[in-house]
Amino acid sequence: MNKLYFSLSLTLMFFIGAYSQENFKLPNHELMTLKNGLQIYLVQQDEVPLIHFRAVVPAGYKYDQKGKNGLSNIVANSISAGSKNYTKSEIEETLDYIGASLSTASGMESSIISSNFVSKDLETVLPILKDIILNPIFEEEEVNKLIQRVSIGIEQSKESPRAVIGNYFNKNLFKNHPYGNPASGDKESLNSIKTKDLKQFHKKHFIPNGSAIAIVGDFEKKKIKKLLNKNFKDWKKGKDIEFEAPKISPLESSKVLIVNKENARETTMLIGGLGVPRNTEDLISIQVINTILGGRFTSWLNDELRVNSGLTYGARSGFSSYKNGGSFSISTFTANQNSERTIDLALKTYNKLFNNEIDEALLESSKNYVKGQFPPRYETNSSIARFFTDSFVYNISLNYINEFSQKVNDIDINSTNKIVKNYFPKENLLYVFVGKAELIKPFASKYGEVQVVNIND
Amino acid sequence: MNMKKTIFTTFIFLISINISFSQSKVEDIKEFKLDNGMKILVLEDFSIPNANMYLFWKVGSRNEYPGITGLSHFFEHMMFNGSEKYGPKMFDKTMESVGGSNNAYTTENLTVYTNWFPVSSMETIFDLESDRIGKLKIDPKMVESERGVVLSERSTGLENSNFRNLSEQVKSVAFMAHPYRWSVIGYESDIKNWSIDDLQMYFDTYYSPNNATVVISGAVKFENVKKLALKYFGPLVNKISPRKIHTVEPKQNGEKIIVVKKQVSTPNIMLAYHVPESKHEDYYALDLLSSILSDGKSSRFYSTLIDQNQKATSAFSYYPESIDPNLFYIYSVTTPETEPEELEIMIQNIIDDIAKNGVSENELQKVKNQKLVGLYNTLETINGKSNTIGTYEMYFGDYKKMFSAPEEYQNVTNNDIKRVAKKYFIKDNRTVGFLIPPTK
Numbered sequence: 070m071n072k073l074y075f076s077l078s079l080t081l082m083f084f085i086g087a088y089s090q091e092n093f094k095l096p097n098h099e100l101m102t103l104k105n106g107l108q109i110y111l112v113q114q115d116e117v118p119l120i121h122f123r124a125v126v127p128a129g130y131k132y133d134q135k136g137k138n139g140l141s142n143i144v145a146n147s148i149s150a151g152s153k154n155y156t157k158s159e160i161e162e163t164l165d166y167i168g169a170s171l172s173t174a175s176g177m178e179s180s181i182i183s184s185n186f187v188s189k190d191l192e193t194v195l196p197i198l199k200d201i202i203l204n205p206i207f208e209e210e211e212v213n214k215l216i217q218r219v220s221i222g223i224e225q226s227k228e229s230p231r232a233v234i235g236n237y238f239n240k241n242l243f244k245n246h247p248y249g250n251p252a253s254g255d256k257e258s259l260n261s262i263k264t265k266d267l268k269q270f271h272k273k274h275f276i277p278n279g280s281a282i283a284i285v286g287d288f289e290k291k292k293i294k295k296l297l298n299k300n301f302k303d304w305k306k307g308k309d310i311e312f313e314a315p316k317i318s319p320l321e322s323s324k325v326l327i328v329n330k331e332n333a334r335e336t337t338m339l340i341g342g343l344g345v346p347r348n349t350e351d352l353i354s355i356q357v358i359n360t361i362l363g364g365r366f367t368s369w370l371n372d373e374l375r376v377n378s379g380l381t382y383g384a385r386s387g388f389s390s391y392k393n394g395g396s397f398s399i400s401t402f403t404a405n406q407n408s409e410r411t412i413d414l415a416l417k418t419y420n421k422l423f424n425n426e427i428d429e430a431l432l433e434s435s436k437n438y439v440k441g442q443f444p445p446r447y448e449t450n451s452s453i454a455r456f457f458t459d460s461f462v463y464n465i466s467l468n469y470i471n472e473f474s475q476k477v478n479d480i481d482i483n484s485t486n487k488i489v490k491n492y493f494p495k496e497n498l499l500y501v502f503v504g505k506a507e508l509i510k511p512f513a514s515k516y517g518e519v520q521v522v523n524i525n526d
Numbered sequence: 527m528n529m530k531k532t533i534f535t536t537f538i539f540l541i542s543i544n545i546s547f548s549q550s551k552v553e554d555i556k557e558f559k560l561d562n563g564m565k566i567l568v569l570e571d572f573s574i575p576n577a578n579m580y581l582f583w584k585v586g587s588r589n590e591y592p593g594i595t596g597l598s599h600f601f602e603h604m605m606f607n608g609s610e611k612y613g614p615k616m617f618d619k620t621m622e623s624v625g626g627s628n629n630a631y632t633t634e635n636l637t638v639y640t641n642w643f644p645v646s647s648m649e650t651i652f653d654l655e656s657d658r659i660g661k662l663k664i665d666p667k668m669v670e671s672e673r674g675v676v677l678s679e680r681s682t683g684l685e686n687s688n689f690r691n692l693s694e695q696v697k698s699v700a701f702m703a704h705p706y707r708w709s710v711i712g713y714e715s716d717i718k719n720w721s722i723d724d725l726q727m728y729f730d731t732y733y734s735p736n737n738a739t740v741v742i743s744g745a746v747k748f749e750n751v752k753k754l755a756l757k758y759f760g761p762l763v764n765k766i767s768p769r770k771i772h773t774v775e776p777k778q779n780g781e782k783i784i785v786v787k788k789q790v791s792t793p794n795i796m797l798a799y800h801v802p803e804s805k806h807e808d809y810y811a812l813d814l815l816s817s818i819l820s821d822g823k824s825s826r827f828y829s830t831l832i833d834q835n836q837k838a839t840s841a842f843s844y845y846p847e848s849i850d851p852n853l854f855y856i857y858s859v860t861t862p863e864t865e866p867e868e869l870e871i872m873i874q875n876i877i878d879d880i881a882k883n884g885v886s887e888n889e890l891q892k893v894k895n896q897k898l899v900g901l902y903n904t905l906e907t908i909n910g911k912s913n914t915i916g917t918y919e920m921y922f923g924d925y926k927k928m929f930s931a932p933e934e935y936q937n938v939t940n941n942d943i944k945r946v947a948k949k950y951f952i953k954d955n956r957t958v959g960f961l962i963p964p965t966k
Contacts, residue, residue: 117903227791231686366628379670402685438622441644449907
């Protein structure tokens with residue numbers, strides 16, 4: 070036989086014909102593992118004559134070393150600027166010509182290479198994707214242009230509170246843990262990044278062991294397997310990536326960070342604390358509870374802050390989860406003069422969770438909502454591909470989709486109270502406010518110890 | 527360069543334009559009209575156990591006048607604030623409790639309401655919609671709190687988006703007569719001051735069933751949709767006929783320039799040219815020109831302005847669908863060493879070059895291919911389907927045009943591109959906006 074190993078995990082479920090939310094199922098898939106450790110998920114979908122390719126490699130920005138923040142992002146964005154067999158313009162012109170998209174990006178855990186293209190162009194696109202993943206050349210001029218552009222982008226993003234507030238929140242929540250890394254780095258760290266750093270990072274992190282590819286769409290299975298094998302079998306195995314990091318510990322007391330923006334019209338805010346790792350067993354229950362708090366239009370937060378009081382266009386809450394931890398935050402914004410009232414009301418509303426104010430009817434409504442909105446999350450080739458690569462990166466069971474409805478059904482009032490107690494941070498919260506510091510300072514100390522920084526620093 | 531040629535000659539064979547969507551074909555969309563004039567389009571699609579309902583109302587900021595600017599959008603918010611059977615908050619509460627969610631958006635031309643739900647809840651959705659379309663109750667208390675919401679929406683847009691800041695000023699100068707001159711969100715003073723009577727009048731004028739097209743896609747059966755539509759939308763009655771928007775923007779006779787000051791780290795610029803409406807024969811050529819300028823890294827703007835010369839950090843063009851003649855926008859942000867005037871000249875030079883020399887055959891075919899793939903992408907989801915069907919019906923006069931669009935694009939020649947570049951992208955027909963820091 071050829072050099073493929075098929076570790077077959079075929080689910081014998083039917084995708085089409087699933088008419089109710091209760092039996093919405095994961096589409097049939099096949100997992101093939103190459104000798105070098107690369108995992109490839111194949112899912113056939115023929116609604117449109119398109120194919121989606123998504124690769125994840127263990128090269129997220131959590132691996133950025135101190136002083137080199139932003140390196141992972143520069144690497145991810147440089148791989149498509151020329152490779153061993155294709156010049157930059159060949160890559161760009163070839164893909165643009167056939168209407169194929171290409172995205173290369175750095176996430177917290179992984180770098181992600183994805184492309185959407187017409188089925189018949191498979192043999193054009195695949196060798197290009199392979200070459201930019203395996204053999205980028207990192208030409209100095211291109212790298213410097215990109216660093217320059219990212220550096221300007223960081224300055225420009227300070228014009229929008231919404232674009233920067235998350236970085237301040239993560240930095241202060243995760244402290245020295247790499248989950249507090251800024252994805253794009255900062256001016257200083259970018260200045261210190263050299264082409265040789267990119268080459269080293271690529272060599273170490275763009276390896277087949279620890280990587281996965283998901284391909285979803287309209288393709289011929291036999292043919293695609295052959296092509297994948299041909300393109301990726303010679304990808305050299307590297308040393309398994311270890312991730313060493315300090316323990317993530319909660320704040321010891323409440324903290325307020327005011328990010329001064331002199332010309333602000335409004336205060337933009339995040340209030341929260343530590344969340345949960347992505348593969349937390351209770352994540353579905355947490356989602357059902359968060360839906361009540363701030364995960365839909367009629368949620369408590371949006372109802373109080375928007376509908377009842379007209380203080381804001383929107384208020385919500387949510388969990389951001391990574392492999393080893395995560396964050397929880399309430400987010401909203403309001404006109405300068407309404408800041409204190411809005412913060413107080415947000416906290417009062419959040420506290421309803423801890424006073425056991427969820428009743429049977431509300432829980433039922435949230436469960437229906439979460440179930441009803443579930444299937445569209447897996448409607449496109451790209452979202453299905455993402456499910457498979459996420460399950461790989463975060464160690465999530467492939468049964469997640471098939472068991473989803475049942476798990477939602479199993480939640481009752483008793484388990485609700487336990488979930489609130491275990492996962493929603495109640496004390497020692499972190500408050501980040503981007504706005505006019507002189508207006509916020511007078512009342513901020515009632516929430517915790519105050520620190521003021523300037524948005525332009 | 528050799529290599530590139532090889533690639534192109536090997537793989538140039540174009541995407542066939544005889545599109546056959548493996549699921550949706552033109553005859554799969556079924557339509558009917560209720561006696562009250564409401565048009566309903568249905569597309570059965572069983573890929574997920576969900577469905578949607580998109581309601582397209584022919585009312586937007588073009589139907590407003592000074593004093594009630596922004597009312598279309600505000601009204602969109604009021605449609606969620608209580609009707610006879612389902613009082614304040616009950617529209618959302620009821621929908622979410624049966625697993626549905628919703629949203630809505632308002633443009634210069636349309637107000638569109640979108641409902642997404644498990645198909646088992648479809649009858650509830652019909653009931654909710656028919657109640658608010660037929661028997662909306664405008665509660666003064668809800669109006670007051672909603673003013674705060676919309677003022678916050680307006681403010682957060684201006685706080686976070688330079689485009690928002692600059693485009694509303696450019697529009698106000700580019701148009702002197704047509705209602706496209708104000709922003710969809712409206713002036714702050716109008717948001718604070720319109721009356722309950724203004725709202726009631728708007729409802730009675732624009733929310734008559736003959737002013738709407740409803741599109742439903744998903745795991746539904748046509749016969750069932752028809753039955754529910756007759757039951758819930760059939761009894762709705764027409765009220766006042768909307769006045770015709772007869773204002774025609776006079777021809778612009780000379781360049782207009784506007785400077786807006788805001789604390790930005792690098793200047794932003796906008797160029798806006800008067801162009802025809804979506805039904806005009808030049809639409810497809812203009813739309814392809816927009817792609818040639820700014821779609822993908824091989825586009826003229828990206829390769830020239832951002833990559834090779836590093837004069838801009840971003841550059842895009844935008845040619846919105848429109849009922850009346852509107853603007854073709856170009857937006858770009860300078861790099862720190864670049865003067866905004868220099869970037870403006872470079873952009874105009876790129877277009878002038880196309881007007882003079884046209885584009886390459888390869889370049890033209892590229893954007894035609896991109897358009898086709900773009901259509902496939904929208905057809906991947908039931909929401910993409912409903913939105914696209916509705917868009918073609920409202921702006922191009924017939925949803926069937928969505929299926930002939932690839933051919934329309936295919937028929938555009940290099941001469942057409944040259945002709946529209948020459949005709950519309952002249953200085954006398956443009957407005958240039960500069961967003962610069964106060965010290966400059």
